[in-house]
Amino acid sequence: MSILDSKIPDGPLADKWTKHKNEINLVNPANKRLIDVIIVGTGLAGGSAAATLAELGYNVKAFCFQDSPRRAHSIAAQGGINAAKNYQGDGDSTYRLFYDTVKGGDYRSREANVYRLAEVSTNIIDQCVAQGVPFAREYGGLLDNRSFGGVLVSRTFYAKGQTGQQLLLGAYAAMNRQIGRGKIKMYTRHEMLDVVVVDGKARGIIARNLVTGEIERHSAHAVVLGTGGYGNAFYLSTYAMGSNVTAAWKAHKRGAFFANPCYTQIHPTCIPVSGDHQSKLTLMSESLRNDGRIWVPKHKKDVEAIRNGSLKPTQIAEEDRDYYLERRYPAFGNLVPRDVASRAAKERCDAGYGVNKTGEAVYLDFAAAIERYGKEQAYVKGLDVDDKKVVTDLGKKVVENKYGNLFQMYEKIVDQNPYETPMMIYPAVHYTMGGLWVDYNLMTTVPGLYAIGEANFSDHGANRLGASALMQGLADGYFVLPYTIGDYLAHDIRTGPIPTDSKEFDEAENKVRADINKLINNKGSKSVDHFHKRLGKIMWNKCGMARNEKELKEAITEIAALREEFYKDVFVPGTENEYNEELAKAGRVADFLELGELFAKDALEREESAGGHFREEYQTEGGEALRRPEYQYVSAWEFKGKPSEAVHHKEPLEYENIEVKERSYK
Amino acid sequence: MNLTLKIWRQKDAKDKGKIVDYPINGISPDMSFLEMLDVLNQELIGKGEEPVAFDHDCREGICGTCSLYINGRAHGPQTKITACQLHMRSFKDGDTIYIEPWRAKAFPVVKDLVVDRSSFDRIQQAGGFISVNTSGNTQDANAIPIEKENADKAFDAATCIGCGACVASCKNSSAMLFVSAKVSQFALLPQGQVEATDRVLNMVKQMDEEGFGNCTNTGACEVECPKGISLENIARMNREYLAASLKG
Secondary structure (H helix, E strand, C coil): CCCCCCCCCCCCHHHHHHHHHHHCCCCCHHHHCCCEEEEECCCHHHHHHHHHHHHHCCEEEEECCCCCHHHCHHHHCCCCEECCCCCCCCCCCHHHHHHHHHHHCCCCCCHHHHHHHHHHHHHHHHHHHHCCCCCCECCCCCECCECCCCCCCCCEECCCCCHHHHHHHHHHHHHHHHHHCCCEEEECCEEEEEEEEECCEEEEEEEEECCCCCEEEEECCEEEECCCCCHHHHCCCCCCCCCCCHHHHHHHHCCCCEECCCCEEEEEEECCCCCCCCCCCCECCHHHHHCCEEEEECCHHHHHHHHCCCCCHHHCCHHHEECHHHHHCCCCHHHCCHHHHHHHHHHHHHHHHCCCCCCCCEEEECHHHHHHHHHHHHHHCCCCCCCHHHHHHHHHHHHHHHHHHHHHHHHHHHCCCCCCCCEEEEEEEEEECCEECCCCCCECCCCCEEECHHHECCCCCCCCCCCCHHHHHHHHHHHHHHHHHHHHHHHHCCCCCCCCCCHHHHHHHHHHHHHHHHHHCCCCCECHHHHHHHHHHHHHHHHCCCECHHHHHHHHHHHHHHHHHHHHHECCCCCCCCCCHHHHHHHHHHHHHHHHHHHHHHHHHCCCCECCECECCCECCCCCECCCHHHCEEEEEECCCCHHHCEEEEEECCCCCCCCCCCCCC | CCEEEEEEECCCCCCCCEEEEEEECCCCCCCEHHHHHHHHHHHHHHCCCCCCCCCCCCCCCCCCCCCCEECCEECCCCCCCCHHHCEHHHCCCCCEEEEECCCCCCCCEEECCEECCHHHHHHHHCCCCCCCCCCCCCCCHHHCCCCHHHHHHHHHHHCCCCCCHHHHHCCCCECHHHHHHHHHHHHCCHHHCCCHHHHHHHHHHHHHHCCCECCCCCCHHHHHCCCCCCCHHHHHHHHHHHHHHHHC
């Protein structure tokens, strides 16, 4: 029997959340003033949670490593946020959003959590609009929607290609209101370096002031981690440079189980790698797949001509192009889910059809959309639909209105005009579906320690559909945690402030100081980035889009060896008592070097292919992911001193309301 | 490409600071400006020296973290981009490049090229929000129809990333473009009307207290804004401010 208690309420799926809210403990408003909550991370999940808990009356202390909460990496999300509003009347419903999300996650997410997510999704849109988030509108003044990969309805709300920015600024504004009222105390440029556990409960954190280097103790009745994902373990990814796993990893070392670490989303529409100097990858919203057609040349000779510059993609005739997604998946075409689109691109490039110098790029082509929209506009305006120039100009205008900022971004990076020549794209690490294990209340296996948004594991399964991350971040922060945390805090109304002079705080602070001293006094010969890049190469080559037993075993050994070398030979310049970016980075890379090993261990254990997790040994004859029913569980790892000694726990996944079927997008 | 970098080095807020020369070779035109600085920093670390501190995070032009005054211009020689979107193909082999932090009294230097922009946060805390309870019990989103034109204009104002290029470019270190963007976003939306008077008065008051100068009407802010926030917003804020002052 598993020791993991998911605390899923009983009763029919559609009533679980309502029933749970009716039954859990409430905290009297006067008593909320006696309770402190620490929130680490101020993105969509952490920011919205901070604002809401402060609004409810709790004393919130919020921490972020950026110079302002407005800069959390949620700001970079482009495409949109899903909600089962059915404003378009195309058959959407809570059940369908739930169904698509569970199916899209390849039946590896928790049913009750996902249903709740779908249920509160409509509230999110109402909330954001009330806050003044400027979503796209139709001419009639109502909200506009678009569709996204993996679904057949238009349920995605958006603000051009900057939806994450607008939603984050909404949460930031809600936080500002509470900071102005004195209900949130904001600690910017602070990094959490440990959780303090007192009598088995999370009671505070040790944080480092990144400007002065000071080590600080902060206590609270509960600690919430909204610290995002750990994709930067791959070095190259679409994550912000500072995104890290440190807070979650330190929590793991204090007893929080880490679930499904190997579940990583590889996003299909990123700008390809251009060289060794590359520091990060840039994503192009997959909303582009609504209008762009993905192809590579059919013939190797054309590929070679393109690579040596003697042929332009626009010169390749229609019949000489392989629109491989439309060919393989006629029902969904270019709108297949991310894992399917990513793997298909890799398959073509591995077969030698990649169109850039490194052979790792495919085309995303808007010529057909420009022509289609142009003809439509010419017709509406009573102009000549056969005049190529008129049609192209009008079509470009429509495409510019939809994706202008993305096209501009592409042109700046690649130095090519995507209105004239097809974009080049390639998959890149973009999101981690694994994270700290949480129960239905979003509490980790450490009482009083919560994980929300990308930092937890529960909602996306083995794959994440487009526009669902923003939905989960805000659902957790605005609408789920504020209820569920009350159930726990109701027992703390008489506790009083938590003292920070206890032996537990001493011990945690000493540990943090020792770790920092070790890094700063190491005086090795190689930079932090040197080790980070090497870790990234192992992760991408052996734990990336496709994995196999042999390479995963190699990865485990190599990462452990690299970690040893890191501690022998890393050089961190400067001192600990100042603004020291290298020191901050060194601590983060040290944690990636541990997480990376657990990641590979988890991938090795999972002998099946599910969603973004593709084990080469387990595929269908058609090269699709082969899920195995015996692996229908969550892997939750318990820390025992070293990643190699982590103990494996399983939470079986039960699907009572959905028939588990083979996922097909044909 | 081989370049000479002239970089502002300043140990901390109290240090006087000075320009230091760094020659750098073998830079690819495909690198971003920040990747070029990464290369420099790796060289410095290799020599046992302290790398140059600079602010950066998303590296895709949206978080507003990167700052850098490059050859006398905020975010460098191109318009409508951040420093992370600037590529080395904008420079020539043999160029000398000056790299300085944002210069404004309200943005004190933290270290080298890193400045403290928390004054921007405090202006937002003074009123850059709509006071709605985050309860999820608000009215249906489509019950607040908004003219597309206004929604689009509000969005354009809302795209401000709070980088501070407007302040750095202004000879008076004015924050008017930044503040007016938020004021405009809410002034254009029905949700923002109820608190409009207090909002503009409080935000402008805070802006003055933080030590930002007055608008010079030069328009450098608009030219250097990576998101193309328009001067129209300043005009709108002035109208809002006047109306609020008369009411108040």
